[in-house]
Amino acid sequence: MGLIEYNEGTKGVKLKKGSILIRHYEKFFAKEGEFVDNMHGRLEVLLNGIKDVGHTNTKAQINLKVLDSFPKVW
Numbered sequence: 001m002g003l004i005e006y007n008e009g010t011k012g013v014k015l016k017k018g019s020i021l022i023r024h025y026e027k028f029f030a031k032e033g034e035f036v037d038n039m040h041g042r043l044e045v046l047l048n049g050i051k052d053v054g055h056t057n058t059k060a061q062i063n064l065k066v067l068d069s070f071p072k073v074w
Contacts, residue, residue, distance in 0.1 A: 018053035021046055029069045039069065 025046050030039045043066065047057065057065075 014053050018050065018055055021049045021053065022055065025050060025065070028065065030071060032071065040066075043069070 028043060028046060030036075043062075047062065050057070
């Protein structure tokens with residue numbers, strides 16, 4: 001296996017991982033009865049993974065995601 005083939009494979013894995021993480025981010029919500037600290041920790045894991053594959057979110061986007069993630073009763 002040549003260096004070019006390896007790099008293309010790595011890019012493919014990175015793209016797939018990024019797509020999966022973004023999908024999880026888009027569907028992210030606070031679980032019923034979950035503490036805010038736990039929800040924030042789960043969101044941070046997703047955001048760090050997304051950042052690792054080269055995608056970024058603004059602070060405004062993240063803040064809106066957090067607010068939208070809370071149950072409607074709040």
